[in-house]
Amino acid sequence: MKDKSINLLNFIGLGIFEPVIRLASGEEVKKNLSQLMKSVLFPILSIFLFLLLWHTGANALYNTEKEFKIETARSSGGEAAVTAELARIETGESSINSLPSPVAVIGAFKTLIADHKEISAKKSAFLEKTAVMNEKREAQGLAPITYTGRPSFIDQVLTSLKTVFAGFFLALFLAVPIGMILGLSETLRSSFNWLIQIFKPVSPVVWFLLVYMIVKSLTLTYDGDVSFIISFIAVGLCAMWATLVNTTLGVSSVDQDYINVAKVLNLSVGQKVFKIVLPSAFPLIFTGLRITVSVAWMVLIAIELLSQSPGLGTFVWEEFQNGANDSNAKIIAAMFVIGLIGFLLDRLMFSVQKLMTFTEA
Amino acid sequence: MAAHIELRNVSKSYGEGNDRVEVLRNINLIIEEGEFVAIVGFSGSGKTTLIKLISGLEFPDEGEVLYKGKPVTGPSLDRGVIFQNYSLLPWLNVRNNVGMAVKEKFKKWTKSEVGSHVEKYVDMVSLSHAINKLPKALSGGMRQRVSVTRALSLSPDVILMDEPLSALDALTRGTLQDEILNIWSKDKKTALLITNDVDEGIYMADRIIPLRPGPKATLGPEFVVNIERPRDKTELNNNDNFKKLRNSILDYLIKIGAERSAKLTKEYKLPDLKPILKTKLLQGTRA
Numbered sequence: 001m002k003d004k005s006i007n008l009l010n011f012i013g014l015g016i017f018e019p020v021i022r023l024a025s026g027e028e029v030k031k032n033l034s035q036l037m038k039s040v041l042f043p044i045l046s047i048f049l050f051l052l053l054w055h056t057g058a059n060a061l062y063n064t065e066k067e068f069k070i071e072t073a074r075s076s077g078g079e080a081a082v083t084a085e086l087a088r089i090e091t092g093e094s095s096i097n098s099l100p101s102p103v104a105v106i107g108a109f110k111t112l113i114a115d116h117k118e119i120s121a122k123k124s125a126f127l128e129k130t131a132v133m134n135e136k137r138e139a140q141g142l143a144p145i146t147y148t149g150r151p152s153f154i155d156q157v158l159t160s161l162k163t164v165f166a167g168f169f170l171a172l173f174l175a176v177p178i179g180m181i182l183g184l185s186e187t188l189r190s191s192f193n194w195l196i197q198i199f200k201p202v203s204p205v206v207w208f209l210l211v212y213m214i215v216k217s218l219t220l221t222y223d224g225d226v227s228f229i230i231s232f233i234a235v236g237l238c239a240m241w242a243t244l245v246n247t248t249l250g251v252s253s254v255d256q257d258y259i260n261v262a263k264v265l266n267l268s269v270g271q272k273v274f275k276i277v278l279p280s281a282f283p284l285i286f287t288g289l290r291i292t293v294s295v296a297w298m299v300l301i302a303i304e305l306l307s308q309s310p311g312l313g314t315f316v317w318e319e320f321q322n323g324a325n326d327s328n329a330k331i332i333a334a335m336f337v338i339g340l341i342g343f344l345l346d347r348l349m350f351s352v353q354k355l356m357t358f359t360e361a
Numbered sequence: 362m363a364a365h366i367e368l369r370n371v372s373k374s375y376g377e378g379n380d381r382v383e384v385l386r387n388i389n390l391i392i393e394e395g396e397f398v399a400i401v402g403f404s405g406s407g408k409t410t411l412i413k414l415i416s417g418l419e420f421p422d423e424g425e426v427l428y429k430g431k432p433v434t435g436p437s438l439d440r441g442v443i444f445q446n447y448s449l450l451p452w453l454n455v456r457n458n459v460g461m462a463v464k465e466k467f468k469k470w471t472k473s474e475v476g477s478h479v480e481k482y483v484d485m486v487s488l489s490h491a492i493n494k495l496p497k498a499l500s501g502g503m504r505q506r507v508s509v510t511r512a513l514s515l516s517p518d519v520i521l522m523d524e525p526l527s528a529l530d531a532l533t534r535g536t537l538q539d540e541i542l543n544i545w546s547k548d549k550k551t552a553l554l555i556t557n558d559v560d561e562g563i564y565m566a567d568r569i570i571p572l573r574p575g576p577k578a579t580l581g582p583e584f585v586v587n588i589e590r591p592r593d594k595t596e597l598n599n600n601d602n603f604k605k606l607r608n609s610i611l612d613y614l615i616k617i618g619a620e621r622s623a624k625l626t627k628e629y630k631l632p633d634l635k636p637i638l639k640t641k642l643l644q645g646t647r648a
Binding site: 263267275280357 | 416417418435436437438441442444446448450451452453461462465495497
């Protein structure tokens with residue numbers, strides 16, 4: 001049981017909690033306690049230190065802006081204007097859009113969750129109401145009535161995840177086969193090397209515009225979710241390079257010993273590729289895929305922002321444009337959600353990588 | 362009838378231009394069917410190149426490598442190779458490492474036939490307990506046993522061994538020598554063993570041929586091992602034939618080794634300098 005849970009933790013990349021389990025079973029208390037201090041307690045302390053710095057920093061910024069407003073009021077209208085301005089600040093009428101404090105961010109997060117509950121309640125009520133009507137419409141051959149209300153924050157997170165996975169699989173199915181072909185043929189490798197080197201550093205924004213130009217013309221008659229198509233293709237194209245380069249490298253640098261084995265066993269070309277070359281390139285391919293997932297998630301926000309696909313990028317941009325009292329807090333809340341999901345995606349890929357690759361003796 | 366393996370005036374070089382190194386020159390070798398030949402030589406004398414030429418992984422620049430009278434055009438499953446560095450595929454367990462080879466050789470076999478064949482051969486080198494393990498979980502000796510199994514499970518006509526045991530400790534080496542001899546004697550295959558250990562050569566082979574050190578390595582005069590099989594390791598030490606043979610081979614190797622180092626001796630012109638000794642200090646401590 002103990003060993004099993006330790007293995008599981010290590011497998012999902014949370015090996016830092018190994019001492020907790022060892023402590024629970026009363027094993028080498030002193031050593032495991034110090035281990036726990038190092039791997040869990042200190043990181044938690046560092047988070048608190050970060051929160052403290054953030055809190056004081058946010059307060060200082062708030063006060064700077066507040067004082068500036070008061071001074072402006074004083075110079076224009078004297079003490080009476082100052083009292084009025086203070087009252088306006090108190091009610092939020094004159095908003096101070098500075099860096100929000102951690103408390104404000106937690107508040108914003110709660111608002112977002114409450115908002116989500118409200119919206120999903122509305123949505124299910126709407127669906128219930130329209131269920132009968134939609135059946136009738138279907139019988140008449142009409143398109144069903146769909147919910148067109150504002151998406152909640154959680155909906156937007158899910159949209160982003162959908163986009164990032166679609167983009168990731170696009171990158172996977174483009175980069176791995178192309179990388180394999182390039183890795184196997186030196187002629188093709190050197191022919192396409194320049195193109196790859198030129199396309200690799202292109203910014204996500206430009207990729208988006210390029211995809212937009214092409215997809216827009218191709219989907220003139222399509223009335224589905226074009227913004228989703230554009231954003232996932234752009235994400236895939238941005239993120240595929242790490243996998244492409246790694247696959248090419250992995251396939252082209254197979255250990256000569258393994259090639260000799262393939263030769264001595266008289267393997268056919270297909271067998272050589274799928275039984276020797278590909279498995280031996282797996283460690284590099286999966287490292288590339290892990291980078292691809294991180295890059296995909298990172299560029300996603302910028303691309304969604306441009307494509308107006310209803311995901312996290314759009315959320316952040318709309319909140320910024322909105323400029324309400326809690327907008328900044330919501331943006332920071334989204335930032336943490338983005339970071340956390342990115343971290344989880346990386347752990348996920350880490351586990352897949354571990355599962356799929358061998359370790360050299 | 363043609364010899365099982367024949368090398369005619371084989372030469373092989375690597376590199377281009379000034380870096381070109383002629384590794385083997387004018388190698389002539391005939392191995393009859395069922396014979397066990399050992400080639401003994403210093404490291405770096407081109408032994409591995411010789412194995413690669415016979416297995417078909419490489420081709421000679423000059424001369425011919427003949428297998429059953431026909432030129433070798435590439436690797437073949439008839440010629441099993443045991444590599445020096447095991448060359449097991451690290452992502453496959455023992456069963457699949459051997460099984461992949463067996464499937465290649467016996468394409469018409471069913472899964473269970475392949476399975477039982479693999480198990481039989483893995484059992485022969487007493488590795489049944491580790492059959493589902495990955496190479497990284499095995500010791501060096503165990504890995505080499507898997508490598509031996511992989512080559513022998515194909516029932517090749519010729520076994521080519523490239524210093525298969527040189528990286529192993531003496532005890533493991535002894536058992537593996539016996540295991541290889543066991544399997545070899547069962548169906549009297551042709552075997553070529555490359556080794557740097559004269560004792561190993563005498564213990565295992567019918568004939569021993571020294572390879573003169575490269576570059577431009579050539580084969581030396583052959584020594585026939587006229588000791589009856591099965592040979593016993595402990596008795597061998599008291600066998601006069603063995604002692605004589607061992608001494609003459611070692612003498613020969615030492616002689617050509619000395620020739621090589623004599624050839625390599627280069628006169629270095631030293632600068633006309635004398636060291637400054639802190640003589641006073643030395644005298645001081647002495648006093």
